[in-house]
């Protein structure tokens with residue numbers, strides 16, 4: 001319904017950071033006022049720029065960028081990011097078993113609830129919508145792409161999460177498995193970490209560089225091995241990991257897992 | 263007092279002189295004392311890691327001449343209009359309040375190595391068991407004939423950030439279309455190898471934004487080549503065609519002198535005149551390091567690659583721009599990395615803490631134009647001879663715009679990361 005509305009020509013870029021405020025105020029206003037605000041929020045969101053309705057199949061493709069951190073569907077668990085089952089209508093930062101950034105928890109307490117508008121705005125530029133978020137995704141520019149992803153999320157988030165949604169620590173025959181078997185030396189990890197925290201902030205804040213505090217042990221190890229073996233490409237990280245052995249990587253993972261994001 | 267040794271006399275004298283103005287210098291009797299000279303990239307990091315990791319067991323004092331620190335990194339972005347001045351300034355409050363470091367706002371005049379005391383400009387003395395010396399660089403004004411500290415008011419070097427950076431900014435903003443900028447680039451070794459060329463890019467960015475395409479920037483370089491040269495030259499060609507002319511010594515034949523009165527730079531080839539002349543002279547370790555006998559003929563301080571310990575004095579560690587760090591460039595990132603090795607070695611010396619094998623790293627980001635960032639970096643390990651590079655990388659020419667933008671955004675993350683790592687968060 002929303003999507004078939006004629007798209008007004010907007011000169012500038014949509015100002016997404018205003019949606020959240022608009023929506024929290026909206027309930028205090030008259031019906032007419034609300035309609036006006038709703039229109040404004042709509043113009044501000046990506047929905048109006050999209051021409052075709054959200055397609056879950058296309059969304060699934062795009063969701064590959066999200067998958068390494070966010071599980072969704074039957075038996076989803078928390079990983080580097082929270083699982084996304086039951087996302088629609090969920091208060092931001094509210095899963096008890098997940099360690100969110102302070103910024104995300106605060107937004108939830110201030111009343112941010114995930115729906116297609118708020119997810120759209122967050123996805124477009126996470127760090128602008130929730131400054132201080134630990135999600136280090138840079139953002140999805142194309143409003144049409146966001147619509148597809150939201151359609152996919154909608155289709156899958158209805159499934160129930162795993163009974164124990166705490167971080168998944170299964171070890172398969174996978175990259176980094178040898179390091180995952182080791183008991184990391186936290187003190188050694190703390191020394192090695194000094195090299196990481198010149199760029200990755202100890203507070204867990206991500207601006208332009210991902211947050212690495214409070215990750216599940218195995219996800220951390222997997223990521224470092226993926227850099228070390230050039231599965232993930234990033235010049236700095238490939239250079240940083242090239243000389244790290246299993247013992248060093250296990251130590252780093254053990255140390256960073258002990259930290260709480262602020 | 264029959265058995266008063268020279269050492270305890272110094273301590274007593276220090277205590278009495280200090281007890282009036284700054285009573286806590288000799289506060290922690292019995293606790294080992296680590297003192298750091300210089301609260302910049304290296305010294306701030308060293309003080310914070312010493313205090314953070316040793317907790318109550320160590321008395322940490324940081325001696326810094328200025329009340330606030332202006333980072334050289336991102337000072338070029340301030341020139342280009344990407345940052346405001348306030349955003350590149352940092353205070354020492356958190357180091358004092360969150361980590362219990364005694365921050366002494368004073369100039370360290372000399373080091374009495376025999377007594378193990380730092381002598382401040384007012385004559386008071388700060389005793390140490392281990393000392394970190396991190397004074398950064400001093401400018402060698404007379405390495406460019408005609409240049410001097412006074413001349414730097416007219417032809418700023420802006421190679422120590424602060425008021426010098428602001429002079430350069432106001433002169434840059436006053437340039438009119440058609441007027442010329444001349445930079446005299448520094449000889450090796452100097453702090454921040456890509457810094458002059460990032461600065462040239464920012465000059466051009468400001469001129470281009472104003473539509474001043476009739477202005478030119480001339481770079482007179484004493485070096486035949488420079489850091490990230492292919493990347494910068496590709497970027498200049500792309501963003502600022504015809505605006506930047508770089509001349510190496512084979513073209514200009516040598517820099518003869520500068521004249522602040524006329525804005526002229528004389529070379530063997532010709533005389534170049536600028537409405538703005540940015541002279542970046544040769545550099546040496548900060549005065550205190552040399553005065554204390556910690557440097558050699560090169561003007562910088564030799565260290566043990568495994569620990570950053572001075573080769574001249576085993577109670578002293580020299581880190582950052584002032585030291586000879588083998589293959590590592592003089593950068594804020596390097597200074598921060600070296601500080602962590604030194605802090606660990608000091609905790610090993612004084613507190614029997616675990617000492618792990620030293621590791622070093624560096625990455626330097628540079629901005630060429632809006633959202634066009636490039637980087638260069640390496641990992642290093644100690645050898646008997648020097649701190650040696652073990653692996654390295656550099657951005658490629660022809661990279662796509664999305665990668666260049668990500669690289670720029672990464673540099674913002676790095677700036678926030680390193681300043682929190684130096685000054686606390």
Ligand SMILES: Cc1cc2nc3c(=O)[nH]c(=O)nc-3n(C[C@H](O)[C@H](O)[C@H](O)COP(=O)(O)OP(=O)(O)OC[C@H]3O[C@@H](n4cnc5c(N)ncnc54)[C@H](O)[C@@H]3O)c2cc1C
Pocket residue numbers: 299300301302303304305325326327328331333334335336337338368369370371396397398399420421422423453454457458461548549550581582583584592593594595596597625626627
């Ligand atoms: C234009 C420019 C751009 C740069 N960009 C980058 C970059 O992008 N990335 C990067 O990593 N590096 C960069 N650098 C290099 C970086 O700024 C230096 O390498 C780094 O600051 C060196 O750290 P340091 O601790 O040795 O010295 P400094 O940071 O200079 O600190 C020395 C401190 O000691 C104090 N001091 C000196 N003598 C005394 C004394 N006797 N008593 C008390 N206090 C004293 C000074 O006041 C100062 O605060 C750049 C430099 C320039 C000039």
